[in-house]
Amino acid sequence: xxxxxxxxxxVMRATTPIAWRNDxxxxxxxxGFAATELGSSLDMLRAxxxxxxxxxxxxxxxxxxxxxxxxxxxxxxAKRVHPEAAEQTRxxxxxxxxxxxxxxxxxxxxxxxxxxxxxxxxxxQFEVLEAHFASHDRAExxxxxxxxxxxxxxxxxxxxxxxxxxxxxxxGAEVDRALRQVRLRAAWQGWRRAGRRIGDVMVRVLLILxxxxxxxxxxxxxxxxxxxxxxxxxxxxxxxxxxxSLxxxSLxxxSSPSSxxxxxxxx
Numbered sequence: 001x002x003x004x005x006x007x008x009x010x011v012m013r014a015t016t017p018i019a020w021r022n023d024x025x026x027x028x029x030x031x032g033f034a035a036t037e038l039g040s041s042l043d044m045l046r047a048x049x050x051x052x053x054x055x056x057x058x059x060x061x062x063x064x065x066x067x068x069x070x071x072x073x074x075x076x077x078a079k080r081v082h083p084e085a086a087e088q089t090r091x092x093x094x095x096x097x098x099x100x101x102x103x104x105x106x107x108x109x110x111x112x113x114x115x116x117x118x119x120x121x122x123x124x125q126f127e128v129l130e131a132h133f134a135s136h137d138r139a140e141x142x143x144x145x146x147x148x149x150x151x152x153x154x155x156x157x158x159x160x161x162x163x164x165x166x167x168x169x170x171x172g173a174e175v176d177r178a179l180r181q182v183r184l185r186a187a188w189q190g191w192r193r194a195g196r197r198i199g200d201v202m203v204r205v206l207l208i209l210x211x212x213x214x215x216x217x218x219x220x221x222x223x224x225x226x227x228x229x230x231x232x233x234x235x236x237x238x239x240x241x242x243x244x245s246l247x248x249x250s251l252x253x254x255s256s257p258s259s260x261x262x263x264x265x266x267x
Contacts, residue, residue, distance in 0.1 A: 012128040020132065026141070027082035031089040034074035038097035040118075041067035047103035047111060056108070059158050063115075066151045071097070077144055109166060113178035114185075116159035123152040 020026050044064030048057045078086035103111045126149035133141040163175050 012125055013132075016128060016132045020129070023082040024085040027078040027085035028089050030074045030078035030081065031086055034071045034078065035097040037067045037071035037074060039099065041065070041071060042097075042099035043102050044115075046099055046101060050103050051108065053108075056112075056162070059162075063155055063158075066155070070148050070151065073144060073148065077141065080140075109171070109174060110178040110181065112159050112162050113175065114182045116156060116163060117179065117182045119152050119155040119159060123149055123156055126152060 020029060041064045044060050044067060048060035048064060051057050051060060075086070078089075102114060106114060126145040130142050130145040130149060133139075133145065163179075166172075167175050
């Protein structure tokens, strides 16, 4: 029942070198995994409290403990890879590591379908990451994803067995409908995440364009205005100087004798 996950590794292999490009990015992604696993643990333990099926209660409880252990292992690995980046993402972890009460919202059968689909995607992703880090001589991280991937495989197996049991009991149509809804929900959430990332990139591009295109224009306008003011000041100064010269000439002409008779009187 996990054929739909076979398309995922191709996309993951294409994006993994970018998403996990350096130690800071690796630590940040590991802390994100820790938050996801911790939130999943809370949901599984809540499901164990709510279910009336003793077998499911035991499976949910064990699953919840596995997820809590995974969260701790991802958190410890992040601190070893890049302590500063791991500490900076603690706020993100606290925000996203919360219980979603999926068992209460979905009901028993859709919840198991959700668990099966989510664990199958996680298993496929961890297999890609194991291969990626093994090829980059990061044996510790490759081992981490291989060991956690084994737990994810066990989760896929038990949830698939439960769904198969419900199929055998005549609930096949209900199981198929629940799996389709889960896949549509996962696709919609993936689209929303991609939309947020695209939006972030577009905002950065627009800010860069504004900085490159608009700011130089304002600087040019300011320079032209300053130059115009300087030209106006020089013109005004020239006029004042000319007025003073004319005034001096006027005074000189008034104080100098204007005729021969005045010269004789002065003598």
